[in-house]
Amino acid sequence: MDIKAPDLGVDSAEVSEIMVAVGDVIAKDDNIILLESDKASVEVPSSAAGKVTKISVAIGDQVSEGMVLIELESETNSQDESQSVQTPAADTQEKSLDTEQEEPQKEEQSDKVAVESNTDQPVEQEATATTHALPDLGVDEAQVSEIMVSVGDMVTADQSILLIESDKASVEVPAPQAGKVEKILIQVGDMVANGQDFIVIIGQSSDNANATSEAKAPVAQSQDSKPAVSEQKTDSSQEAAKQATTEPKQVASTTAKSSTGNKLTEAQVNEKMVDVYAGPAVRKLARQLGVDISQVTGSALNARILKEDLFAHVKQSLTTKQAAPATGAGVSRASLPSLPDMSNVEIWGETETQDLTRLQKVSIPQLNYNTYLPQVTQFDLSDITETEQLRSELKGSMKAEGVGLTILAFIVKATAYALTQHPRFNSHLSDDNTQVILRKSVNMGIAVATDDGLIVPVIKNAHEKGIKQIAIEIGELAIKARDKKLSTKDLQGASFTISSQGILGGTAFTPLVNWPQVGILGASEATMQPKWNAAKQTFEPRLMLPLSLSYDHRVINGADAAVFTRYVATLLADPRRILL
Secondary structure (H helix, E strand, O other): OEEOOOOOOOEEEEEEOOOOOOOEEEOOOEEEEEEOOOEEEEEOOOOEEEEEEEEOOOOOOOOOOOOEEEEEEOOHHHHHHHHHHHHHHHHHHHHHHHHHHHHHHHHHHHHHHHHHHHOOOOOOOEEEEEEEEEOOOOOOOEEEEEEEEOOEEOOOOOOOEEEEEEEEEEEEEEOOEEEEEEEEEOOOEEEEEEOEEEEEEEEEEHHHHHHHHHHOOOOOOOHHHHHHHHHHHHHHHHHHHHHHHHHOOOOOOOOOOOOOOEEOOOOHHHHHHOOOEEHHHHHHHHHHHHHOHHHOOOOOOOOOOOOHHHHHHHHHHHHHOOOOOOOOOOOOOHOOOOOOOOOHHHHHOOOOOOOOOOOHHHHHHHHHHHHOOOOEEEEEEEHHHHHHHHHHHHHHHHOOOOOOOHHHHHHHHHHHHHHOOOOHHHEEEEEOOOOOOEEEOOEEEEEEEEEEEOOOEEEEOOHHOOOHHHHHHHHHHHHHHOOOOOOOHHHHOEEEEEEEEOOOOEEEEEEOOOOOOOEEEEEEEOEEEEEEEEEOOOOEEEEEEEEEEEOOOOOOOHHHHHHHHHHHHHHHHHHHHHHH
């Protein structure tokens, strides 16, 4: 049974990874190959189940629709069934190819008629607004992760204007025509489907005709022309790689900001990206890491940049000494000097090198964001004597139901309620530093320590849940985190974070704000301490819980932080206040 390449949305794409080997037994929809072009990075699933008997492509090959990728030996009689199903599909494909070959001839004839009829008469070009629908995304639906243009921007045909992602692919959607963006019909985070209207562009009527003509250009090419196209692309990729290593880089990062805090314009981004050979998923990761992708050296075929190349570039940047700015400004984390030579045992003693875990490596760029945050920490104490007594009374019956009731569940509930009363702590600062984006729901991130490092799963809509439900979800997320079974959705969308050191010890600590959030609450180990009772004129032993609130001082001032921390401490001392 031949497994063929589906409609890729482009004429051809390059094989960047083969995910199966001869002898593997795979199921239907298992990913078998990763294809990348200058517009998309797509994982191709198998259309049938069986045993891999042959792999017909190699890394670096150019693949087009209908090309055989692998051969399968199907189980039982599935091979006969698949052949009977594939026969009409093949006939349909041949008819489709014949139709596509006839269309260009019809279009050429119509173009000739149009040219001849308009030879003696001038054409009046009028600006027209056209609503455009999304092309075939290769999946049922995908999420909008980035919109690269704004209303009023001038775009050219085939310019990347939208980035959408699913669990199978990361695709940059090109502009269907040249003109001015009049309206954007979708937003970041929306789930979109094939054929959905997404943008309105104003362009000249003649431009619209040209764009339509180009969009209908035949996808199928003769076998004689394909090698020439592939060879031309290879030569251009090698030339681009050569220029990228010899020409000076003048633009910093795709997400770098100017002195006024604004993002770089689309024109600047396109200028910087022109000589870079990387897929959309790699480009997005570069934007998230704040890496100038034009300064990264690709290790794949034709100097294509992989995710591993980005990580290696970040590591090198952290260990390479860079000159300080001439203005005398502070040095960022990415420009720390190199370590001294520790080969002299008499001076440094014996050393041992240990690799960081994958989780630790990918968290370093996120931690570097704290260099740019003016962070302050507010400390307080909460008398949780009565709350702990209530927890002790309930934990027995909870345990019988399989629920571990810890003080953390009370902390999450009290903090979530406090965030609804003080919404500025549940917000984000806009990129241009002129607005605060308030979150309507409280998605609470919970820091969990694992063998590989710290990970932060998220409890969605914590403000709407009771303490018992919160305790259940804390237990489930902690198990999934330690078993490495957390999904992407489990780790996304947090609006605030809590980091609890539980019974690990310590009196207080300074948690780091997890950008783009503006606050994080730390809880240390509760201890018995003497507290003055003014009514009885005596000291009493009370169970005191240390709280540490770190916050972004650009959004929150010190007085508000003190009021918020005291409010959380009061709610923890008597959770019945939440009912009021």
